[in-house]
Amino acid sequence: MTRFMKWLGVVVVIFIAAPLVIVVPMSFSTARSLQFPPPGYGLGYYQAYFSDPSWLIPTWNSIIIATATTVLTMLLVVPATFALVRHQFRGRSIADLMMLMPLAVPSIVMAVGYYSYFGAMGIVHTHIGVVLAHTALAVPIAFLVLSANLKGFDRTLERAAMSLGASPTKTFIHVTLPILRPGLIISALFAFIHSFDETVVSIFISGRNAETLPRKMFDSIRQEADPVIAVISTLLFALVLLGLVGPRLVAALRNRRPRVQAA
């Protein structure tokens, strides 16, 4: 049984890693289009990516939109999560459900909806339009992550802080916030990644003005299969890896140096 599980694990890892094994070498390819295995290796497509405005502008758009989406999402999700997790009120379960609705509706339905709705409002093909749409989609994800964290939060800690002389505000600043920080960061990261990665809605409403990176990649692969796509995929993968490993590295380094010296 354990043997079977082990092999299953190996298969799953191979399955997940396979695209990387193909994409990463292709980004260093010298071929004219996507081709595996590459006939030769070079940095040509990295240079192409970093010098071509038709790639850099969508990249920049995506960064701006994802950042704005993250900020807006967190502004909505943090108070909402505290209210929904900690307080009993009429209609709470309905509010809970509404928070998660965007997860249940197919993206394409959302996209069509936004297209006609934002069209009427005159914000289709604008950054604001994309940010609003992405926020609606990121809210349930950020909410799920944060509410799981908040449910696991031991409220005795807040009572302890208050008994020790901390006002509710100071309790929030000195105790609640620092302890929830990892949850908040992960929640924000998910919101950012969701926006950065979102394709379907972007294709419908981002237009030329607010063109996002995934939309540009989609257009590109349909037209010419430009190996720059492999470059972008590799860079994104490196970034995610950094995001995952980075914090652990920092924590490991910090643990080696005790912060308070014994008197």
Added chain:
Amino acid sequence: MSYLDLKGINKSYGQFVALNDVNLSAAKGEFVTFLGPSGSGKTTTLMIIAGFEKATTGSVEIDGRPLQGLAPHERNIGIVFQNYGLFPHKTAAENVYFPLQMRSVKRAAGLKRAEEMLELVGLRDFGHRYPKELSGGQQQRVALARALVFEPSLLLLDEPLGALDKNLREQMQIEIKRIQRALGVTTIFVTHDQTEAMSMSDRIVVFEGGRINQVAAPLDLYHKPETRFVAGFIGESNLIEAVVTDPVARTASAAHLGEVEYAPTDKAKKGQGVTLMIRPEHMRLSRNPIEGRRNAQMKVETIVNYGDNALVIGKVGDLTMRVRVLGADVVIIKENQDCCISWTPDAVYLIAK
């Protein structure tokens, strides 16, 4: 001179009455224990004193000053919670510094004071450790240091030793008493463990179903319980239903035992239903009746050996009786044998309620 006063406290959660007319006074520096089964209202009372719960009616006063209207952080009351409530993102020293930080003490001076406090609770050189790097007993000590460092007007401990194993528990009982005496802080200690209450307290408050059942010094509680509940809750006892037959001759009649003479009391009235309490260690076990004592025939059912002593449990008629004997004496008796138990009238304590 009373220092802490609880006056007529009632607490209801909807229809459910969690506290029913709780009144209590404690002197400055006193160590008072709340003892009672789970759900009897001990924590609720503490939380009302601390300001986390609001009493439906009644008031709490410290040193003659009502606490009403003060938020928890304005009350200057130290609390040790059962699961310690240490801040996981702060070191032991930073945890102990926290209440000083909230009182605007500078970091350097505050951390120095925190280290001194940690030393008092026996944790010198542990200041730089995070809670997860400390054992349960050590975390307990940090929580105690943190609750005491700001010189609170009252210290509340809610079942603080519940999560510790037996040896560590006993060690911490002694530690807590030592530190409490050294600082002279008025303390309320909550427990459902009667031996813990007996060994630590100046006075014990027995809770039952949201009411205070009895308030007394540990030995008074043991020897002079006012209610059947207290008699049954504190230590082992034989509780016998009886009816007073003659208050002058001090006799009551009980099923299976007949007329039983009891110790002097002013509580008995003729014809009244009462409970007679005889502690197992106040009875003697023998093969034959002993002259000058009240004797009864008992059939031994179970012998529980504790090494230094043993508890012999058997039946007099349908009545279950427990007798404590010295470990060395237990050889004279075997299970399923008939034997004699005996006592003197002084050992029979009458409980009117």
